[in-house]
Amino acid sequence: MAAIIVENLQKSYRVFRKPSGFRGTLQSLFHREFTTVHAVRNVGFRIEPGEIVAFLGPNGAGKTTTLKLLAGLVYPTAGTATVLGHVPWLRETAYRRRFSLVMGQKNQLWWDLPAIESFQLHREIYRIEPDHYQRRLDELTSLLEVTKLIRQPVRELSLGERMRMELIAALLHDPEVLFLDEPTIGLDxxxxxxVQEFLRYYQAERKMTVLLTSHYMKDVEALCRRAIIISHGQIRHDGPLEEILDRFSSQKWIQLQFANGAMPEDLERFGKVTELKPPRVKLEVPRTQIPEILSALLSRYAIEDVGVQERPLEEVIAEFFTSDDCAEDLPTRDTVGAK
Ligand SMILES: Nc1ncnc2c1ncn2[C@@H]1O[C@H](COP(=O)(O)OP(=O)(O)OP(=O)(O)O)[C@@H](O)[C@H]1O
Ligand SMILES: [Mg+2]
Structure with missing residues (x-):
């Protein structure tokens, strides 16, 4: 059975919209305008046990809201979901012990206390057996290279160190499902x-099911083979990362280094110049025309070095977000007047 099953999941928020200015404030005393924000609309997917899946989308697409629903932090407006057979928003203790949610933007450890005290609290809450706790703690602190820092108040730690402590707290109780919401945000x-290396190693060891959001494509490339793309609260794509690369990577980059003084002026004839640092240049060209363009260049000019590169995933995903598939003009806000 799939570890995560989501069907027609929806979450709308009703937000009060205060008109601007004094007149608006006065008006709003008698006539309140509400806006419904459809954060998640009709989302569905299945994730198999042990899979590690990227959940991508532009700002405000509904990623965090979906993860909050799956972690049982908010109730859905409609639809269903089960994680390991549990309905998340029923908040069963049995479910709490089987998953973890890590939010890069949110601090879940006690700020003024050393991390070890938060870890001990976790041991109590999750009723982790002392020997097991100690073994897991030793393993995690050494893998993440923070053994010496667990007795230092969290507020004195760097962002990277703190994030690693957050991961330890999340993993002490051996969750089978891990929701990671931008775990590397702001890190150098x-x-x-x-963090990527740790997650890759640990996931492979423990076969956790992982759903990861990140705006850093390096995270995604390092960890995931499948990506679900959400935009305007709806799933736009679900499949292997390579599929997105294939479909949206009709262009590649040719990097050239010209021999002294041989740099031609009319490079635009061969492709779009995306970087010009004489004697080096980067051309963006259609994938299918690479052989002819290369042979034309090589026969005409003295070239010292040449390389062909895929466009970075970052660019490809950005293109996907602005493509017709993603940028469909969907109203995500309805305005409703209420007395
Ligand atoms: N508690 C809330 N009340 C009202 N609107 C909300 C609330 N939480 C989220 N939203 C709205 O729902 C939409 C989806 O937000 P969400 O945080 O899920 O996006 P996201 O994909 O995580 O974006 P980002 O990449 O910026 O983190 C946004 O328009 C947001 O403003
Ligand atoms: Mg978010």
Missing amino acids: VVSQRK
């Missing part, structure tokens, strides 16, 4: 890579 490249 080195910390980002450490």
Whole structure:
């Protein structure tokens, strides 16, 4: 059975819209205008046990809302979901012990206390057996290289160190399902890579089912083979990452380094110049025309070095977000007047 099953899931928020200015304030005393925000509309997908899936979409697409629904933090407006057979918003203790939600934007540890005290609290809450707790704690702190820092108040830690502590807290009770909402947000490249490497290793070891949102495509490339893309609260794509790359990567990059003084002026003839740092240049060209363009360039000019590159996933996904598939003009807000 699938670990996560989501069907027609919807979440709308009713928000009060205060008109601007003094007149507006006065008017709103008698006539309140509400707007319905459809954060998630008709979302459906299935995730198999042990899968690690990227959940991607532009700002405001509904990613965090979906994860909050699956973690049982908010009730849906309509639809169903089960995670490991549990309906998340029933908030059964049995379910709580089987999953974790990590939010990069939110601090879940006690700010003024050393992380170890939050970990101990977790041990109590999740009733983790002491030996098991100690083994898991030792393993996680050493994998994440923070053993020496667990007795230091959390507020004194760097963002990267704090994020690693958040991950430890989330993993102490051996969750089978892990929801990661932007776990590397704001981290420097080195910390980002450490978190990626850790997650990759740990997921492979423990075969957790993982749903990951991130705006950093490096995370996605490092960890996921399948991506679900959401926009305006609706799923736009669900499949292998390569499919998106294939479909939206009709262009590739040719990198050239010209021999001294051989840099031609009319490079635009061969493709779109995306970077110009003489004697180096980067051309964006249609994938299918690479052989002819390359041979034309090589026969005409003295070229020292040449390379063909895929466009970075970042660019491809950005293109996907602005494509017709994604940018359909859907009203996500309805305005309703109420007395
Ligand atoms: N509690 C709330 N009350 C009203 N509207 C909300 C609430 N939470 C989310 N929304 C709205 O729902 C929509 C989806 O928000 P959500 O946080 O799920 O997006 P997201 O995909 O996580 O975006 P981001 O990439 O910026 O984190 C947005 O338009 C947001 O303003
Ligand atoms: Mg979000």
